[in-house]
Amino acid sequence: MKKYAELLIEKAIFLSGMASILFVVLIFIFLLKEGLSLFSDTKLLSFIFGRNWYPISDPPQFGILPLILGSFFVTLGAIVIAVPLGIASAVYIAEVAPVWLREILKSGIELLAAIPSIVLGFIGIVTLAPWLKNIFHLSSGLTALAGSIMLAFMAMPTIVSIVEDAIVSVPKSYKEGSVALGATRWQTIYRVILPAASSGILAAVMLGIGRVIGETMAVLMITGNAAVMPTTFLQPVRTLTATVAAEMGEAVSGSSHYYALFAIGIVLFVISFIINILADAFLHRKTK
């Protein structure tokens, strides 16, 4: 009897181990199941490269190029802000800051990571957007730039903590060797430690990009949501994620609009899959 119970629990353990694979496959199947129906009357190329997203006009147009560019603009802006600042503060926290300050800074970054994105979106609406509006004399501060700045802060905790890990895991002997040769601390940091931590840094950048592309609520709230081809950062844009979040509520189940939103889901899934595989490859290279 006892043997039997043990066999049962070991089967449950094995199945739980397999569950993650099952869920990834299920997510993909359900996205495909609903999303592929769109392509019975919309061509794949006109979906991806179409310049018009008018899902409820007659006939509807499902071109997601403005949405892809919207996501691209916001992501690019966020990365330009978050990567240098993130790496610099990770270096400061890991190598320069005194111990007492290090702990405070680390808790501050953890605090930032714990704030839900909906709250950052709200703060963006009430503080950041009005500032940008005044500074740049815009009719509305809800722009790609506002999204980029807010998302930079969402990517920062990921980037800082992974870069810091990478720096800390550089063998001590590298640093000691460099200092023994008479290098200053700064020379050691940028000639020895940073190169040695480079794959970790690349992984951090990839994961930061992944977080920014996948972020939904904050961009929905502060990028202004205009599905037009973006040309500047001071213009409202609409991202892939925000489009799904904003429109699924009103899309009729089984309509081509509904299918198109699932097709956007497929695009997002594929992008995040590629980014995660790349990030993992960089992280694994580090351990070798």
Added chain:
Amino acid sequence: MMGVKKIEKIAFSILFVSTIFVITPVMLIAAVILFRGVPAVSLEFLFSMPSNGMRAGGIFPAIVGTIYLTLGTALFSIPLGILAAVYLNEYAQKNWLTRVIEIAIINLAGVPSIVYGLFGLGLFVTFLGFGASILAGSMTLAIMTLPVIITATRESLSTIPNSFREVSFSLGASRWQTVRYVVLPNAIPGILTGTILGLSRAAGETAPILFTVAAFYLPRLPQSMYDQAMVLPYHIYILSTQVPNVSPKIQYGTVLTLVSIVFILNITASVIRSRFRKRKTW
């Protein structure tokens, strides 16, 4: 030519200023939420129903909805996550299958939250016929939380010294007995820490619950797990974008309530972690 010491000084100053740029906004955000939220929160605000199309009254149903949803998420994700971590750390061989599981977990962790929303809508709400409900929302959030719980549990299991397992085996215990009576009890603090952190993230998520559970305005408490529910994150979204002329008091009060729930969970996790570190004797 500049001296190396001078260059170092400049470089360190730049690093310091960058860090200030990162940390100051965090402090400002925290300060704004506290200073504007605290005067807005009262017992009446927390425990009364919203009224007048959410422009008056409190947020009680949204608090209850958030708690139900977080408990539901825990119910599905904790057993599955812990067993999966036990498999990976105690049973799995180092082969291609294990590698595929690891890649699957990494991808689950990186899938955009709105894609979870679509998946939950497709599988739980429509295909399995749960409708938009606490059940569908909890299951969607549970799958999203799974990678956090698995990773944290696995890390906790891997810190248990191998000698513990060897002693147990040498006494004739089976693998499962070793896991059940030796490994798991020693790993509990680490598992709790990771699990609570995962749940605190789930409690603040909005995108996955948009079409799987969240109700726009439902001024009563949910009756069963097949009910829709109001939840705090979605309520903040509605208050700040969909309803005109909501008083900032109600907005900041709701924001502070959500942030407090998330932080109470986070602080609980770090208290458990620090206690465990002090007590650990091996």
